[in-house]
Amino acid sequence: MKNLSVVKASHGRAFAVRAGDHIRIATPAGTQVSDTWAFAANDLHEHLSMDHTRSVNSNIFVDLGTRLVSNHRRLMMTVVEDTTPGHHDTLLCPCSSEIYRELGGPADHRSCTGNLHDALDEIGLKVSFTPASLNLFMNVPVASDGSVDRLPPRSVAGDSVVLRAEMDLTLVISACPQDITPINGDARTPTDLHIEIWPGDAS
Amino acid sequence: MKNLSVVKASHGRAFAVRAGDHIRIATPAGTQVSDTWAFAANDLHEHLSMDHTRSVNSNIFVDLGTRLVSNHRRLMMTVVEDTTPGHHDTLLCPCSSEIYRELGGPADHRSCTGNLHDALDEIGLKVSFTPASLNLFMNVPVASDGSVDRLPPRSVAGDSVVLRAEMDLTLVISACPQDITPINGDARTPTDLHIEIWPGDAS
Numbered sequence: 001m002k003n004l005s006v007v008k009a010s011h012g013r014a015f016a017v018r019a020g021d022h023i024r025i026a027t028p029a030g031t032q033v034s035d036t037w038a039f040a041a042n043d044l045h046e047h048l049s050m051d052h053t054r055s056v057n058s059n060i061f062v063d064l065g066t067r068l069v070s071n072h073r074r075l076m077m078t079v080v081e082d083t084t085p086g087h088h089d090t091l092l093c094p095c096s097s098e099i100y101r102e103l104g105g106p107a108d109h110r111s112c113t114g115n116l117h118d119a120l121d122e123i124g125l126k127v128s129f130t131p132a133s134l135n136l137f138m139n140v141p142v143a144s145d146g147s148v149d150r151l152p153p154r155s156v157a158g159d160s161v162v163l164r165a166e167m168d169l170t171l172v173i174s175a176c177p178q179d180i181t182p183i184n185g186d187a188r189t190p191t192d193l194h195i196e197i198w199p200g201d202a203s
Numbered sequence: 204m205k206n207l208s209v210v211k212a213s214h215g216r217a218f219a220v221r222a223g224d225h226i227r228i229a230t231p232a233g234t235q236v237s238d239t240w241a242f243a244a245n246d247l248h249e250h251l252s253m254d255h256t257r258s259v260n261s262n263i264f265v266d267l268g269t270r271l272v273s274n275h276r277r278l279m280m281t282v283v284e285d286t287t288p289g290h291h292d293t294l295l296c297p298c299s300s301e302i303y304r305e306l307g308g309p310a311d312h313r314s315c316t317g318n319l320h321d322a323l324d325e326i327g328l329k330v331s332f333t334p335a336s337l338n339l340f341m342n343v344p345v346a347s348d349g350s351v352d353r354l355p356p357r358s359v360a361g362d363s364v365v366l367r368a369e370m371d372l373t374l375v376i377s378a379c380p381q382d383i384t385p386i387n388g389d390a391r392t393p394t395d396l397h398i399e400i401w402p403g404d405a406s
Contacts, residue, residue, distance in 0.1 A: 051253070051296035051335040054351065060263070060294060061349040071333060073301040087349065091263060091294075093254035098276040129332040130274060132254040142345060146264040146290065148257065 002196040007034075009190040010177035012115025014123050016041065017165045020200030022080070025173060025193060026160035027137055031153050031185030033176040034136040034193050035094045035112035038068070038076050041168035044125060046070045048077070050090040050132040060142065062088040062134060068163070071131075076169060081162035084155040089138035091148060094130065095178050103180045115174035125170065133174075136161050138183060152185045164200065205399040210237075212393040213380035215318025217326050219244065220368045223403030225283070228376060229363035230340055230396060234356050234388030236379040237339040237396050238297045238315035241271070241279050244371035247328060249273045251280070253293040253335040263345065265291040265337060271366070274334075279372060284365035287358040292341035294351060297333065298381050306383045318377035328373065336377075339364050341386060355388045367403065 002024075007013045009032070017023060025034050040046035049071040054060055056069045063086040068077040093099075094112035101107070113130050120126060137159070139151040165171075175193045176184055184190050205227075210216045212235070220226060228237050243249035252274040257263055259272045266289040271280040296302075297315035304310070316333050323329060340362070342354040368374075378396045379387055387393050 045331060049296065051294065054294050055296045055302075058351050059349045060345055060351060071296075073299070073305065091254065091257050093252065093258045093274075096276070099258075102276065128248060129334075132335065142263055142349070144347070146262045146345070148261050148263060 002198045005195045007173050007175045007193040007195060009175050009192050010110045012112070012119040012172060012174035014119040015171045015173070015195065015197060017169050017171050017197060018199070019165055019167050021165045022198050022200060023163045023165065023171065024160050024196040025136055025163070026158065026196070027153070027155055027191070028158060028194055029185070029191035030155050030157035030159055031187070032191045032193055033138040033153065033178070033184055035133040035174040035176050036136055037116055037131055037133055037172040039127070039170045040070065041170055044127050046072050046074070047131045048134060050134060054090055060090055061086065062090055068134065075166040077163040077165055079161060080164045081160070083159045084137065084161065088161070089135040089140040091142070092135060092138070092140055094133040094174070095176060100180070105180055110177040112174040112176050116172050119172045119174070150181055150183050152182045205401045208398040210376050210378045210396040210398060212378050212395050213313045215315070215322040215375060215377035217322040218374045218376070218398065218400060220372050220374050220400060221402070222368055222370050224368045225401050225403060226366045226368065226374065227363050227399040228339055228366070228396060229361065229399070230356070230358055230394070231361060232388070232394035233358050233360035233362055234390070235394045235396055236341040236356065236381070236387055238336040238377040238379050239339055240319055240334055240336055240375040242330070242373045243273065244373055247330050249275050249277070250334045251337060253337065257293055263293055264289065265293055271337065278369040280366040280368055282364060283367045284363070286362045287340065287364065291364070292338040292343040294345070295338060295341070295343055297336040297377070298379060303383070308383055313380040315377040315379050319375050322375045322377070353384055353386050355385045
């Protein structure tokens with residue numbers, strides 16, 4: 001029996017996962033970016049690292065088979081299933097209150113950075129820094145001159161990514177609140193993410 | 204009168220700079236990568252951020268004119284001069300003891316990550332995390348499939364980059380100790396960096 005959880009649109013949530021667990025992150029609407037972080041269960045200073053993940057995989061994108069590693073080069077998760085065209089973003093920062101201020105949004109606009117810290121706070125944890133996020137479903141192509149674009153997701157309704165946890169982790173998932181740019185689809189309407197977690201020996 | 208400092212090959216050093224100061228980072232040999240960090244002088248939790256810098260400039264490379272921003276989106280430095288072909292790397296992690304272990308190097312191999320923390324320690328500062336580094340002179344082209352290569356620098360002897368500090372900063376520069384891959388040139392021999400700092404109203 002899989003355990004279905006909802007990460008509400010524009011909100012974040014933390015999950016305790018064990019080595020061997022599988023985590024399906026699904027976008028029912030097909031257009032919702034998942035800003036994603038992981039921390040070693042026993043050490044919040046060991047975190048999923050985008051710069052080390054790019055280094056280990058010699059690639060700027062996350063795709064089926066990508067090894068997601070920590071700042072100490074330990075394998076945290078592996079991408080074991082992906083129904084999307086792939087090329088999930090590792091390059092751009094999680095949105096933050098400062099970004100919504102730049103964009104002319106309201107002062108109390110929710111953000112992925114805020115969601116990370118709120119989600120950790122809800123389970124009694126705290127980090128004093130914000131690691132770069134893995135941005136699942138986020139479509140940021142890079143041109144030959146290095147310029148990046150911010151396009152709607154290429155995923156479709158019901159698409160999902162499955163990650164296998166390779167160590168005990170605190171996973172944080174934020175259903176990105178961005179409603180000013182089209183990064184969550186042309187409708188600019190954040191939607192829920194569905195999370196299923198099941199042990200490695202079940203199916 | 205400019206103030207010339209040497210960052211010795213494979214070592215790091217911290218510099219206190221004031222808003223308006225110019226900082227020239229030169230590679231006399233032409234082949235030395237400078238892993239570069241900055242922190243707000245009054246708050247070590249505000250640091251130069253590669254993911255926010257890529258976002259603000261909508262580009263993965265650092266070049267003449269690039270605005271180098273903090274995790275709070277404040278402008279920390281601007282690239283005001285560059286004698287190299289540019290496209291300085293923002294993608295790959297600073298080297299670390301774990302990386303040299305992967306590469307079969309000695310257990311006590313120096314690293315840019317170690318140099319950052321040692322350099323801060325020398326001036327009585329400490330951070331519990333390692334921000335992604337700005338890798339000046341580092342040549343990491345990205346192919347259309349997202350794969351990255353690690354090539355020798357395209358700079359030549361005496362090349363330099365000048366940064367203008369836009370706020371009071373603690374700057375840390377590491378002359379990358381990498382001597383196993385050709386990232387510091389085909390000779391795989393780390394060399395000194397020369398640093399000049401002068402106020403904005405001098406020349």
